[in-house]
Amino acid sequence: MKKSRIIYTFILYLFGFFLLLEWMLPVPIITQTGELRYFNLFIAISLILYFFQFPWWLRIPIKFGIILYFLYRIFGGGLLRDHSWMQILISDLMDGMKSLLVGDWYDLSDLSRSLLLFILLWLMTYLLRYWLMIRKSIFIFYVMTIIYIAVLDTFTGYVGDWAMVRIVAIGFALLGLLFFQRLLGKEQFENRPYIIIKWAFPLVIMITVSVCLGYLLPKADPIWPDPVPFIQSTAENVQSQSSISTIGYGPDDSQLGGPFEGNDRVVFEVETPSKQYWKVEIKDYYTGKGWISTIEPDSGFRMESGEVFPVEIASRKDEPIKEAIVDVKLAYPHIVRPYAFLSVKGNEQGYFQYNGSLDKITSYSDDDQPVQLEEYIVQYKNTAFSMKEMRKTTMVPNEQQYDDLFKYFTQLPESLPDRVRELADEITAEHDNWYDQAIAIENYFQSGDFIYDQKNVAIPEEDQDYVDQFLFETFRGYCDNYSTSMVTLLRAVDIPARWVKGYTAGNYIGNAAQENSIYQVTNNEAHSWVEVYFPTEGWVPFEPTKGFDNFASYEQDEEKTEVEPVQPKKEENKVEAPKIKEQKETKKDEPKKYRNSISIWPKLKAFSAENWFIFVVLLIVIIVGCVWMVWNKSRWIPYVLIKLYKKKNNEDIFVHAYNDLLRQLNRFGIKREPGQTLREYALEIDKHFDTNDMTRLTEYYERMIYRGDPADEDWEHLQDIWESLLRKTTKKLS
Structure with missing residues (x-):
């Protein structure tokens, strides 16, 4: 290659690098991406490899090696010869592939996201080289860069004034040089280096003068009004009108109601011998719009890893202790636990803190900071609540002993409409014990008038009670509507009850050792239900939500009395809600489409683990064959x-x-x-x-x-x- 052509090619790649760099400069401002220097350096190295015309079979391993080294520098730490880093990398990439296969982009780790960004930059440098050296036209990429910066400058905090000046200068220089290169390819000119200089000199002057004049000359005011405030206000109005939330765990339950969208992001996977609900926390105070906690926050205690939990009443049967292994995918510091919970292990370097106000267990480090565990083991027994004992309960044996119980868990707002209390009396009138009264209220929601719906769910007006709206007007909602309404009806007849949050059992995805099953729990399995207090049994779960099953076990030590469902009370003068065609109900904890899309993954993972050598040999043969081809x-x-x-x-x-x-x-x-x-x-x-x-x-x-x-x-x-x-x-x- 002649010296003049080398200089010319180098200038093209240099301008191309600066143009691509404009795409990277806003990234730390509009995202949480750090260590930008490694990504910029990768762009420079890729273009250098193209400039020196490294063969493809050498470029590819060099780029892969650079990516792995940069990922190690960003996330690895320690020594390069430390095998644990490669194990972490492979495990993370396997999980990332799994998330990509099921379309769960939110579950990708920072390591996987960084790898995808490196691959994207790899493709962009390849396209840049194609546009510069093969097509000899950069116009499309130039226009895309202008639009990209203009959109970011308009709708984000990135200020693109000087970026636009740089893009114009670089873009015009590239367009002029590439046009001249195409002209030389068509015409046979002699003394080409001299012609290039004659062409480049006026081009530089023209660009410099144009940029300076554009910056210094006065600018006219815009003719049209700025459309951004209008667009933003319209978006805010639409959002406020729709009030569509995303399903999943959140600590704030003060404003319930409105539709929500599904979310397939995996929260945890659990290996367990039995299927059950997974409890996170409770709330005690109903405001008329939602739930808050009012119990003293210091009503708790510290637990060491493996220490027996003294609060819950376990089964009285002489049963073996069961263990559930929780593999956390979405990091939360709280612990999910089944009923008849005994202990939790997995934080030997720290401790667990029980919060009595929320009935919640959180993991902490030695310096008293919440810590997010990657895995922990919970021990429990099967529940066996005695129906005989529960039916004996008509009141607590010593009301003075249970003052706090009635203070917090029979509370109702003064603004609660009287018809809610009247409905509770009507439903429970034929029963004289707490258990049958609770069952009667639970069955009340199974009538045909109530519809489980996640989309067409109303939001109570400012002077409207959340429960009253559901019970007497809409009859349509999801778990929060059902569970809150049942707690309210129970409290209306002086039965202590509380609102519980957690997750349903999840989706079965395979078998594990010792006849255990593996369940995958996503944000779609976030759920709320009801607990009723019985002095001899403790807090017993009930499930009023239509289409859901209660996984708690009962001792059939007394013949069960059938309780007929009570039809919901309707007022003659109420305004009928618009009729909406009822669709076939599908249980929230069994989304078939999602379950089928992921059920093959554990089997494939287990098969590949057992036959890894065959996969390695096959992969080597394929790679060698492709290289030879x-x-x-x-x-x-x-x-x-x-x-x-x-x-x-x-x-x-x-x-x-x-x-x-x-x-x-x-x-x-x-x-x-x-x-x-x-x-x-x-x-x-x-x-x-x-x-x-x-x-x-x-x-x-x-x-x-x-x-x-x-x-x-x-x-x-x-x-x-x-x-x-x-x-x-x-x-x-x-």
């Missing part, structure tokens, strides 16, 4: 082309065949120089192979292109010459 493509492609053109016979057959021959000769190693005519190139080919075949083919080709002569009649004769030249290219270039 690419490395020797000039040897086998001619036979593919000959086979392909055997059965073709149309007007353009010779044109396509001739162009494929030119590409094969280029792969063979005889490259056509810029500005070289086809006849000059044909003479070079014939000189190398000591034939006159390429010249004859070129003459036919030029007659077809420039004179329009048909060549389909001569294709049989030309095909022999064409095939002969192709076969000559299957041998090594001497």
Whole structure:
């Protein structure tokens, strides 16, 4: 390569690097991406490899090595020879692939996101090289860069004034240089270095003057008003009107109501011998709009890892202790636990704190900071609540002892409409014990008038009670509507009850050791239900939500009395809610589409773990085969082309065949120089192979292109010459 061409190519790549850099500069401002220097350095190294024309089989491993090293510098730490880093990397990438396969982009770790950004930059540098050196046109990328900066400057905190000035200068320089390069390719100029200088000098002056004048001259005020405030206000109004939330765990329950959207993000996977709900926390105070906690926050205690939990009443049966292994995917410091919970292990370097106001367990480090565990083990027994004991309960044996219980868990707002209390009395009138009264209220919600719905859910007005709206007007909602309403009805007849948050059992995804099952719990399984207090049994769960099952076990030590569902009370003068076609109910804890999309993954993972050697050998064979195919493509492609053109016979057959021959000769190693005519190139080919075949083919080709002569009649004769030249290219270039 001549010195002038080297300088010219270097300038193109340098301007291309600066233009691509404008895409990276706003990233730390609009996202939480750090360590930007590694990504910028990767762009520079990629363009340097293209500039020095490294072969592809050398570029690819170099780039992969640089990416792994930069990821290690960002996330690894320690020594390069530490094998734990590679184990963490492989495990994280496997989880990332799993999330990508199910479309769960939110579950990607920072490591996986950084790898994807490196791959994106790899593709962008390849496209930049293609636009600069092959197409010799950068206009599309230039316009995309302007639009990108303009959008960020308009709708984000990024200020793109100087960025736009730089883009204009760089873009015009590239457009001018590439136009001149295309012009040189069409015309045969002598003394090209001198012409390049003559062209570049006025181009630099023009760009400099234009940028300076654009910056210094006064600007007219905008003719049209700024559309951004209008767009933002419209978006805010739409959002406030729709009030669509995303399902999942959140600490704030003070404002309930309104529709929500599903979220398939995985929260945790649990290996357990039995299926049950997973409890997180409770709330005690109903405000009329939602739930808050009013119990003293210091009503708790510290627990060490493995220490027996003294609060919950476990099964009285002599049963073995069961263990559930929780693999956390979405980091929360709180612990999820089943009923009849005994202990939790997995934070030996810290401790667990029980919060009595929320009935919640949180993991802490030694310096009293919440810590997010990656895995922990909870021990429990199967619940066995005695129906005989529960039916005996008509009141607490010593009310003085249970003052706090009635203070916090029979509370109702003064603004609660009287018809809610009247409905509670009506439902429970035929029963004299707490259990049957609770069952009667639970069954009340299973009537046909109530509809489980996540979308068409109303939001109570400012002077409207959340429960009253659901019970007497809409009859439509999801778990929060059902559970809050049941707690309110129970408290209205002086039965202590509380509102519980957690997750349903999740989706079955496979078997584990010792006959355990693996369940995957996503944000879609976030749920709320009811707990009722019985002095001898503790807090017993109830499930009023239509379409859901209660996984708690009961001792059938007394014959169960059938309780007929009570029909909901309707007022004659109430305004009927608009009829909405009821769709077939699907249980929230069993989204079939999602379950089927992920159920194959654990099996594939287990099979690959058991047969990893076969996969490695197969992968090596495939890689070696692909490398051989690419490395020797000039040897086998001619036979593919000959086979392909055997059965073709149309007007353009010779044109396509001739162009494929030119590409094969280029792969063979005889490259056509810029500005070289086809006849000059044909003479070079014939000189190398000591034939006159390429010249004859070129003459036919030029007659077809420039004179329009048909060549389909001569294709049989030309095909022999064409095939002969192709076969000559299957041998090594001497």
